[in-house]
Amino acid sequence: MLVAVLLLLLATAHVAAVAGEDSSSGGNxxxxxxxxxxxxxxxxxxxxxxxxxxxxxxxxxxNQNCCTWRGVTCDNQTNHVVEIDFSTVYDDNTDGHDYAIGGEIGSSLVELQYLNYLDFSGNNFSRIPMFIGSFENLVYLDLSRNPISGTIPPQLGNLTKLQFLDLSSSSDHDQMIADNSEWFSRLTSLRSFRLTNANFTKAGLQSFKVAPSLSGLEVSGCLLPK
Structure with a gap:
């Protein structure tokens, strides 16, 4: 059965707060x-x-200093890469979206262990890689408006510092599959979560527990167990 659920509680204020916290160590x-x-x-x-x-x-x-590259921010004291932001300004219905980066998110990013902010929203990535769960310092993750399909990796549950997570899709034709929901219950720091067009029919929702810190939740267009 197709169920659309929409719960939105103070998300805007908390998202702005999270973004401000994450960018404070970077800058020029x-x-x-x-x-x-x-x-x-x-x-x-x-x-x-x-x-x-x-x-x-x-x-x-x-141009050897990666801290000056487009979309990259380094910590002012440690020089480690702490932010990658390639959110596009393209509207989903314009030709400009065809010029966004895409394919598969490369596993070389696992070397960026100090990363706390990752925004690939509005691009053309096709799946969520399992290695994303290795970013133990990640606070902000936005993969929205990508044509993502396939399984939602349970490794996302390793991101215990994560405060903002957006997995909303760019099209009704894209569908992610959740084999279980236990990973969500491990996101104990989460403040804001968005998800659309996911299939939970194989997942037992008994283990789907909401973090006490969660103030913004938007889930729509998902298939739930009968």
């Missing part, structure tokens, strides 16, 4: 980035990039 950064993390970003550059959005990600002598 002029220190030299960590070599290991730069190499990881260069390997990630293998994603589909029809709009040449990652053109600043090079190892040229004049």
């Amino acid at each position: 950064h002029h220190g030299q980035c960590i070599e290991k993390e730069k190499e990881a970003l260069l390997r990630f550059k293998g994603v589909v990039d029809p709009g040449n959005i990652l053109s600043s990600w090079t190892n040229d002598r004049t």
Whole structure:
């Protein structure tokens, strides 16, 4: 049975607060980035990039500092990469969305263990990789408005510091599958959660527990067990 549930409780205020907290360690950064993390970003550059959005990600002598690359923010004190933001400004119904980055999110990003903010919203990524659960410092994760399908990895439950999670899809034709719901119950710091067009028919909702910190919840267009 197709069930659409919409619960929205003070999400805007909390989302703004989370974003402000996550960006406080970054800003305009002029220190030299960590070599290991730069190499990881260069390997990630293998994603589909029809709009040449990652053109600043090079190892040229004049542009070797990854902290100055587009979409990358480093910590002002440690020089570690702490934010990646490639949210697009494209409307889903415009041709501009065709120039967003896409394909599969490259596993080289696992080297960025200090990452606390990851925003790939409005792009063309096709699935959520299991390794995303290894970012133990992640506070903000936005994969909304991507044509994501396939299984929601239970490894997401490892993100115990996560406060904002948006998995809402860009189309009614895209459907994620949840084999279980236990991972959600482990997100004990979560404040805001959005999910659309997910199939929970194989998941037992008995273990679906909401974190006490959750103030914004929006779930719609999902298939639930009978």
